[in-house]
Amino acid sequence: MVGKKEATPSVVSDATLKPTHTKKKKPRKTNVTQFAPLVEQGQWPIIVQHSQSKGRHAVAKEDLSAGTVICQERAATLVVSTPCVSEFCHRCVGSLLKAQLLQQRVSCPACAKTTYCSSACQKADAARHVLECPIVPKLTDIATKHDINVDLLRLTLSLIVRRVLEERRAKMAKEEVTDAPIAPWWCINELALHPQVFDKNWVKCVAAAAQDMSEILPESLATSAPKLVELACRINTNAHSLSDDDEKTADTAFGLFPMGSLFFKHSCAPNCHFTADRGILTYRTIKPIKAGEELLVSHIELFQPRSTRKQELLNTKQIRCDCSRCRVPLRKSVDRFLDGVLCEKCHVGVYLAESEFPEIAKDAHPVENGASANGSKAEEKQDTKAVDTKSEDVVDDSKTLASKDGEQGDEKTEEEKQAAEQDAKAREELLKKECRCDNCGHVKKLIEVEMIRIQVQRDYQQIFQFVQSKNHGATITYFRLFIDRYQKGRLLHPYHVHLVNAHLPLLTAYKTLGDYASCLPIIKHVIDIYESSNIVAPLRHEFVELYAELGVILSALAIANRAEGNGRVHRGGEVLEKRYKREALEAYRKAYEVCRICLGEQSAKTVELKKKARV
Secondary structure, eight states: OTTOOOBOOOOOOSOSSOOOOSSOOOOOOOOGGGGHHHHHHHTOSEEEEEETTTEEEEEESSOBOTTOEEEEEEOSEEEEOGGGTTTBOTTTOOBHHHHHHTTOOEEOTTTSOOEESSHHHHHHTHHHHHHHTTTHHHHHHHHHHHTOOHHHHHHHHHHHHHHHHHHHTOSHHHHHHHSSOBOOHHHHHHSOOOGGGSOHHHHHHHHHHHHHHHHHSOGGGOOOHHHHHHHHHHHHHHOEEEOOTTSOSTTSEEEEOHHHHHHOEEOSSOSEEEEEETTEEEEEESSOBOTTOBOEEOSSOSSSOHHHHHHHHHHHHOOOOOOHHHHSOGGGSGGGGTTOBBOTTTSSSBEEEGGGOTTSOTTOOSOBTTBOTTSOHHHHHHHGGGOSSOHHHHHHHHHHHHHHHHHTGGGSOHHHHHHHHHHHHHHHHHHHOEEEETTTOOEEEHHHHHHHHHHHHHHHHHHHHHHHTTOHHHHHHHHHHHHIIIIITTOBOTTOHHHHHHHHHHHHHHHHTTOHHHHHHHHHHHHHHHHHHOOSOTTSHHHHHHHHHHHHHHHHHHHHHHHHTTSGGGHHHHHHHHHHHHHHHHHHHHHHHHHHHHTOTTSHHHHHHHHHHTO
16 A cells, blocks of 8 residues: 555544535635745745636646655654554654564653654654643543544644644754654645535534543643534544555554645546655655646545545545546546446447437437347347346336335325435336447446446455455455456456456465465456556556565565476476566566655665665
């Protein structure tokens, strides 16, 4: 998960922070000139602008090559997640296990809740921790009482401490001179709030917890309960989750990085990306960028269907994505393949809703008297045998549901009756809808295609339970069956996200069992999908991981063939050993070339790959 810093899971929608329903809000006036001193201080090659169509955004000040650092900031607030508090440093998020081996681990004797990897990190964090130390142990009880995440309260407290430190101008100036800059408090107030999407029950719980928290704050940290709720909402919308150095533990820590959030807008086709290292977020370009071109990052995984991306962005960042990738008509976009169900006639195209074919007249019905657009009734009937769930079954279910709605009608209010009628009408409309192959034009009931998608997701989730229980044998058996059914059975497009993702736990299971020969075709297949689809930019962290993994597998096969080649009978093993060594070196070189661009020459990962690639 290098470079992907997800937002903390959004637990909110429909806020009690009063949204305006009666009056249309005037466009907010944005003074972007206030960001100029921050950009100048960081010596970043960007210009923060504002326009009617884009709002606030950043553009390149000059022509930029791939790998250029365009912004770098230390978290305004950062906490190690509760499950990881004893594993990672509370200042730099470095491993405490390594620190313990070096006998450098240091803990706060007062609260026993905060641990550092060295006395240097403890000293750097002293001004902050001395203010929050008496409060931290009390937050767990408040969070438990009101059923909210204690890490949200810890982040909120840390943010208040940051405000006080800035007001006192204690420690802050030194940090900004010797380290990556920290966003001033006014930047935090500029962060998106989106009160209209917050869940009323969640805000009620946060408000109750905020009241309790406000009462235990000392005078030096005094903050009203409403202000605490506001800060919690800003955190929930804008926070990033960070992973550890080895990318093995997700959600190691949560941090707020206001400048990057304010400068760079989201895109599902980004030209920049960000990585975290020791509590600092660094933004780099991942392709050449012309002066004046907008700088864009992604907050989500890119190899996902459009509908999934849009829903995730709305849930976690309250963003309604309208980026260049999402604006392309689905019929012309590679996005159609990511949840694509293959046409049962040509096995090349995928089924799309008829709304994706504007050239077809609205009153034209390609199916008459049950015949398909490309064949007779008999052909249509024969083709649909491959589908487990028939549209007729769905019709029966729909009628049953409708009858149940009718039976309970007397017990319902007028609003509930209207809602039931609307639901029944929506079901009837859905059953009438059809979809069409984007290659040969074959027509199929939309409900049948959707039922295939649902079945695929259910099968995947059911098999993934074996991954979670680390049952490697069952993982291999059932994901093999999954791939055979949906890929070799030509039901799903090869780019379908569940098909691609099915190969990853399969790879891990084989690798854990030491079966590197079975790993090789799997990793090569995944790399081929990523390269040929062009969904993910070639200079992103995903390719670092894929090429590096290929290098590991090839190196292991070289060692295995060296052992087999010791005897004369296995002379062929020596030939294979040399070939695997050569291919491993090439894989590591590819990983290194990408890594030095997206992580920088000085990163530990780049240094490691450079050594393996013998550059």
